[in-house]
Amino acid sequence: MNGSAPDAVAGVPLVLRSRRAVLPDGVRPASVAVAADGTIAAVLPHDAPVPPGAELADLGEDALLPGLVDTHVHVNDPGRSEWEGFWTATRAAAAGGITTLLDMPLNSLPPTTTADHLAVKRDVARGKAHIDVGFWGGAIPGNVRELRPLHEAGVFGFKCFLSPSGVEEFPELDPAGLKDAMAEIASFDGLLIVHAEDPGHLAAAPQKGGPAYADFLASRPRDAENVAVERLVTLAAEHGTRVHVLHVSSDGVLPLLAEARREGVRVTAETCPHFLTLTAEEVPDGATEFKCCPPIREKENQDALWAALADGTLDCVVSDHSPCTADLKTPDFGTAWGGISSLQLGLPAVWTEARRRGHGLADVARWMSEAPARLAGVTGKGAIAPGNDADFAVLAPEETFTVDPARLHHRNQVTAYAGKTLHGVVRSAWLRGERIADHGKPVQRSGRLIERKAD
Numbered sequence: 001m002n003g004s005a006p007d008a009v010a011g012v013p014l015v016l017r018s019r020r021a022v023l024p025d026g027v028r029p030a031s032v033a034v035a036a037d038g039t040i041a042a043v044l045p046h047d048a049p050v051p052p053g054a055e056l057a058d059l060g061e062d063a064l065l066p067g068l069v070d071t072h073v074h075v076n077d078p079g080r081s082e083w084e085g086f087w088t089a090t091r092a093a094a095a096g097g098i099t100t101l102l103d104m105p106l107n108s109l110p111p112t113t114t115a116d117h118l119a120v121k122r123d124v125a126r127g128k129a130h131i132d133v134g135f136w137g138g139a140i141p142g143n144v145r146e147l148r149p150l151h152e153a154g155v156f157g158f159k160c161f162l163s164p165s166g167v168e169e170f171p172e173l174d175p176a177g178l179k180d181a182m183a184e185i186a187s188f189d190g191l192l193i194v195h196a197e198d199p200g201h202l203a204a205a206p207q208k209g210g211p212a213y214a215d216f217l218a219s220r221p222r223d224a225e226n227v228a229v230e231r232l233v234t235l236a237a238e239h240g241t242r243v244h245v246l247h248v249s250s251d252g253v254l255p256l257l258a259e260a261r262r263e264g265v266r267v268t269a270e271t272c273p274h275f276l277t278l279t280a281e282e283v284p285d286g287a288t289e290f291k292c293c294p295p296i297r298e299k300e301n302q303d304a305l306w307a308a309l310a311d312g313t314l315d316c317v318v319s320d321h322s323p324c325t326a327d328l329k330t331p332d333f334g335t336a337w338g339g340i341s342s343l344q345l346g347l348p349a350v351w352t353e354a355r356r357r358g359h360g361l362a363d364v365a366r367w368m369s370e371a372p373a374r375l376a377g378v379t380g381k382g383a384i385a386p387g388n389d390a391d392f393a394v395l396a397p398e399e400t401f402t403v404d405p406a407r408l409h410h411r412n413q414v415t416a417y418a419g420k421t422l423h424g425v426v427r428s429a430w431l432r433g434e435r436i437a438d439h440g441k442p443v444q445r446s447g448r449l450i451e452r453k454a455d
Contacts, residue, residue, distance in 0.1 A: 008042040008386070009033040009051050014433050016057045016392065017046060018064035022365045024383050032064065034390040038432025042386055059394055062427055065365045066384050067099025067391030068347060069372040071156075072246065072270065072318040074339070075101075078124045079109025084323045084411050086128035089343060090447055092409035094130045094437040096344035097393030097426045100373070100381050100450070101131060105138030105159055106170035107322070113138040113170075115149040122449055129447030130436055131429075132391075134378065136193065139181040141171050147184050154451025156376045157191030157244070162228050163199040166293075166338065172199065179235060186241040191376070193244040196228035196253075197294060209334025211286035216333035220295045222250035229253045233260040233267050244375060245269040247320050249294040251304035258313050268375050269313070271305050272320045273346045277353045278416060288329045288336035290416045292322070306357055309367060316371035319346045326414050344408050345417050348424035351397065355423060361397065379453050390433040399425040407440065 009015075014034040021030035021043075029046030033054070050056045070093065077085040093101055103121070105112035112118050112135055125133050137150035139160040147158060160181060161172040173181060185192050201224035208215040229245055233256060236243040245253065248271045260267050274292060279299045283290045290296055308314040322339025330336045342349065347368065354364050373382030380389045402421045405413040429437040431446045 014055050018059040020063040022065045034433035040390050063395045065393045066369040068368045069100045070098045071102040071372040071376045072320045073101045074107045074322045075103045076107040086125045088411040090130035091442040092343040094429045094442045097347045099391040099431045102134045111170050114146045115153045130445045131447045134450040156452045159193045161195045163197045182239045182241040186239045191242045197224040198228040213283040222252050225250040226252035237265045242266045249275050251301045254308045268315045270316045273349045274340045277349045286331040291338045292340045293338040317367040348422040351424040352422045392430040394427040396425040
């Protein structure tokens with residue numbers, strides 16, 4: 001057992017007990033003692049005596065997971081707060097078992113491309129966060145000199161696009177700009193996270209527009225991802241830059257990632273719940289709630305993504321929560337805003353498919369908590385272990401529910417999961433030992449703004 005000496009638990013105010021605690025060494029019965037400062041004091045045997053004066057939260061057969069860490073969230077606040085905001089996004093996250101998120105640098109006004117803009121974002125988020133919130137910086141044309149100040153101000157890394165982002169204030173990097181950004185970020189051993197679609201392949205693809213999903217899928221071909229990632233890993237090897245590939249949807253990317261790692265390139269990659277649980281074959285024409293870029297692809301492609309998660313080629317699963325107002329989801333796939341809202345639903349969506357494919361709760365916790373925290377450098381999160389923050393998601397794995405958009409807490413209740421029956425009901429979420437959500441309802445705001453740990 002870990003940290004089970006009597007002095008490790010003397011005076012703790014809270015113990016959580018579960019028959020299925022998801023721990024770094026596997027799933028087993030355990031009691032988790034929470035210290036007064038909100039960290040985990042000890043992981044004890046399930047039947048360990050409760051210290052005098054401590055509250056016992058006996059979860060029975062409900063699973064105790066580490067709180068999820070979602071490193072890919074577009075909060076859009078300030079500037080486009082009618083799309084989403086820190087109050088609503090973090091409430092939805094808490095209801096879904098997410099206890100930490102990192103906000104993307106675009107779709108807000110101003111974008112997080114200077115240290116001054118970061119300060120504006122923090123001022124808006126402070127006082128609204130139900131969960132812990134950190135920030136990515138942005139790498140855009142002309143801001144290379146801003147990257148080191150942003151790094152020193154505590155962003156977790158820098159996002160760039162290789163093709164148009166969809167908003168004019170966050171342009172893509174051309175090849176020369178990408179090289180300059182990679183060289184600068186490598187100079188302080190920062191992290192570059194990349195939306196990797198090649199603009200030439202996108203421009204060459206047929207762009208019909210209209211309601212047919214097949215036409216939209218043809219407009220975002222797999223080769224656009226494959227070529228972009230191939231170039232990216234070549235540059236990463238040249239400059240020694242740490243690179244993370246965002247929202248992988250194409251199975252053609254997978255052998256490129258595997259080969260780059262074998263050659264020692266410092267590259268990691270993620271995928272998203274919608275790529276793992278939804279398929280092109282099921283998207284109705286005109287149903288632009290399913291639109292995202294890169295797109296949801298065919299079932300055969302999805303099978304390859306699951307295999308890549310299983311063998312470690314893909315590191316983690318994060319939401320890419322990218323909401324908008326309902327009116328921007330027009331029935332035309334060519335003009336509708338691209339983005340899927342899934343903060344509150346990611347855990348049950350992934351668990352539903354994972355269990356069907358023979359994966360366990362430990363796998364889901366690794367993909368959705370431990371790996372994102374490790375890759376982004378979010379310290380004190382991602383595992384139920386002594387010294388970490390007492391952040392937990394409590395899940396009833398066998399229970400099911402049908403997704404009702406009216407019960408979602410993000411600002412605009414549009415979701416590609418409407419009407420789907422999912423396994424895994426999130427009973428509660430805990431942040432530093434305080435219950436922040438209970439049976440799908442946020443109950444307490446305890447979030448803090450977090451920064452990358454100083455070098």
